[in-house]
Amino acid sequence: MITITNLVKTYGSGAKATTALNGIDLEIAKGEIFGIIGHSGAGKSTLIRCINMLERPTSGSIRIGETDMTKLGKTQLQQQRRRIGMIFQHFNLLSSATVYDNIAFPLKLVRTPRAQIDKKVNQLLELVGLTEHAKKYPAQLSGGQKQRVGIARALATDPDVLLCDEATSALDPQTTDSILRLLLDINRKLGLTIVLITHEMHVIQSICDRVAVIQGGVIVEQGPVIDVFLKPQQPVTRDFINRESENAEALDDAICAPHAESARTVKVTFIGDLTYQSIMSQTVKETGVDFAILQGTISRIKETPYGQLIVRFEGDAANIRRTLERLVEQRLEVEEIEA
Numbered sequence: 001m002i003t004i005t006n007l008v009k010t011y012g013s014g015a016k017a018t019t020a021l022n023g024i025d026l027e028i029a030k031g032e033i034f035g036i037i038g039h040s041g042a043g044k045s046t047l048i049r050c051i052n053m054l055e056r057p058t059s060g061s062i063r064i065g066e067t068d069m070t071k072l073g074k075t076q077l078q079q080q081r082r083r084i085g086m087i088f089q090h091f092n093l094l095s096s097a098t099v100y101d102n103i104a105f106p107l108k109l110v111r112t113p114r115a116q117i118d119k120k121v122n123q124l125l126e127l128v129g130l131t132e133h134a135k136k137y138p139a140q141l142s143g144g145q146k147q148r149v150g151i152a153r154a155l156a157t158d159p160d161v162l163l164c165d166e167a168t169s170a171l172d173p174q175t176t177d178s179i180l181r182l183l184l185d186i187n188r189k190l191g192l193t194i195v196l197i198t199h200e201m202h203v204i205q206s207i208c209d210r211v212a213v214i215q216g217g218v219i220v221e222q223g224p225v226i227d228v229f230l231k232p233q234q235p236v237t238r239d240f241i242n243r244e245s246e247n248a249e250a251l252d253d254a255i256c257a258p259h260a261e262s263a264r265t266v267k268v269t270f271i272g273d274l275t276y277q278s279i280m281s282q283t284v285k286e287t288g289v290d291f292a293i294l295q296g297t298i299s300r301i302k303e304t305p306y307g308q309l310i311v312r313f314e315g316d317a318a319n320i321r322r323t324l325e326r327l328v329e330q331r332l333e334v335e336e337i338e339a
């Protein structure tokens, strides 16, 4: 659906030049929710703005379907942009227009007949749950409601792709979740491809299928969210994941607490159906070792449940080794942690 090849974007020239993107290759499939995560200044906004040519790439290509966006003239580009909706962190609504008129705006721009506009806007109001607020002005809405208007406006021209630039970063956690649920709902109902950039792993974890991690204008890691989340390869990725687990310090204390020479501390990960099975208790019954739970989480990545336990096995060294082997045989991920 979207193919980005060797994309470079340099702002300015000479001594003042900043290379914001330095050779990005990405392939985004039709109908997926693709997340891009990175710290401030990593190049996220530049990347997403290059996709619809709000920023002109310095070199490289961006294809949407069969169309190379970098090769289009002005009129063709305007037409192509109607296939790409965009929403923003600060909503970018017209403050002097009602909710209804904000959503109708892109349709008026292309002189859509009034009856058709009315039908479309009413459908969109319903889709985003704002039917009762149609006559209000943006200043009368909450942040979450403003973003719903932004989403409806972005969908007015029936795009194939929705670009989201930190769309939930100005919202509180509860409102963030409701907007993420709405995006997921739209993705499913309309088959819309969504590209979402964020600095919050939680956003990626909730709704994305795949994720790319961007640092200094380069993609340093990418893959299905479940793989990247459970087996991060890069320090920056680990940092994003750990940032949201507040217990990092408590865990350090637990890992360093006095323990027997033969004890082994491991992280055990259960994915999917395995999450809810009693594999641990059955295994230790079999091998006769004890264990202490130092930390535990059960959560979800999109729809896939997973559990992660940090446990210290205690007992006879050979029995502990046997226990770890048995866990691996039963398809759990087992990773030893140095105390």
Ligand SMILES: Nc1ncnc2c1ncn2[C@@H]1O[C@H](COP(=O)(O)OP(=O)(O)O)[C@@H](O)[C@H]1O
Pocket (backbone or CB within 6 Å): 011, 012, 018, 019, 020, 038, 039, 040, 041, 042, 043, 044, 045, 046, 047
């Ligand atoms: N219009 C611009 N002119 C010059 N430099 C810019 C411009 N926009 C962004 N940059 C620079 O490009 C880099 C990436 O910025 P940006 O894409 O906004 O990152 P992010 O969205 O990840 O915070 C930063 O170093 C930023 O200062």
Ligand SMILES: [Mg+2]
Pocket (backbone or CB within 6 Å): 044, 045, 046, 166
């Ligand atoms: Mg940005």
